[in-house]
Amino acid sequence: MAMVNNVKDSRWLQLEVCREYQRNKCSRPDTECKFAHPPAHVEVQNGRVIACYDSIK
Numbered sequence: 001m002a003m004v005n006n007v008k009d010s011r012w013l014q015l016e017v018c019r020e021y022q023r024n025k026c027s028r029p030d031t032e033c034k035f036a037h038p039p040a041h042v043e044v045q046n047g048r049v050i051a052c053y054d055s056i057k
Contacts, residue, residue, distance in 0.1 A: 002033045 018035035020026035022044075030037035038049045 013050050013053060015051050017047050017049055019047070027031050038042050 014034040018037055020035050021030075021033070021035070021037045026033060026037065034054050036049050036051065038044060042049055
């Protein structure tokens with residue numbers, strides 16, 4: 001019998017981080033850029049962040 005993981009899949013909450021923002025060169029406000037502009041305390045992994053569901057509604 002296979003073990004079932006009770007870990008939720010959060011891949012659908014992943015957003016790509018703005019490359020220009022990472023270089024401090026993005027001229028768009030975070031509300032107008034289609035990519036994420038995470039604050040410094042948010043961990044970026046492979047150019048992506050996991051967003052709170054409420055923030056992307």
